[in-house]
Amino acid sequence: MVLLKWSIPMDQLEEIYQLIKQGNSYLESPHTDLVESYFSDAWIGIKQYLKEQKLQDYHEIDEDGILSNFINNQCSILFSFGYYEHAIDFANDVLATLQLNQDERLDFKKHIADAHYFLDDRKQAIHLYQEYLKQYPNHPSLLYGLALLYFRLKEYPLAIEHFKQVASLEDTFFKDAAIEMLIECYQEVNDYEKQQEITSMKH
Known part of the structure; x- marks a missing residue:
C-alpha cells in the first residue's frame, strides 16, 4: 500500500493507518499534528506514485478503500483546522489529478463551495x-x-x-x-x- 511508504515510527504509523480507516477520529489522537503532516506528505507521494505508474484512476490500487478514505479525509482535516484556502487548493488539485466518479467529483466541488462560504466569500x-x-x-x-x-x-x-x-x-x-x-x-x-x-x- 502506497500510504505506508513514509518513514514514521511503526507504532505511530499503525495508529495513523487505523485512524485513516475510521475517519475523523484522528482529531482525538495524541498524534494530531503528525497526522496532519503525514496527510500532506502522503498526498505528494500519492501523486508522484500515480505519475510513475501512469495511472489516473487511483481505484486501481485501492482495493481496501484506504486511499479513498485518505483523500476524502484530507479535506476534512483542512476544514477542521480552518485552513479553507488550503482546502480549496487541495480539492482543485484532486479534481485536476485524479479520475473520479460523479459523486466523488461533486463531493470535492462542494468542499470548494463550502470553503468559500467559510472564507466569507x-x-x-x-x-x-x-x-x-x-x-x-x-x-x-x-x-x-x-x-x-x-x-x-x-x-x-x-x-x-x-x-x-x-x-x-x-x-x-x-x-x-x-x-x-x-x-x-x-x-x-x-x-x-x-x-x-x-x-x-x-x-
Missing part, C-alpha cells in the same frame, strides 16, 4: 453551487447544500424554496434532512402554521 459559494446545479440539475446533495447556505445567510425564503425542492425528491436521506430544516426555517420566520404542516409530514 459567500457570493462565490452560492455561485459555485448554482453552477454545479446547471451541470447536475436536481441533484439532492447540491440542492441541500445550496439551501443550507441560504439558511446560514438567513435568507429564509430562498432556503425554504430549495429545501422544498429537496423534500420533493426521492432521496430519503436528503428528503428527511430537508424536512427537518424546513421546520427550522418556518420557526425562524414565525410561520407556525407552516411549521406544524411540515412537522406532520414526518409522521
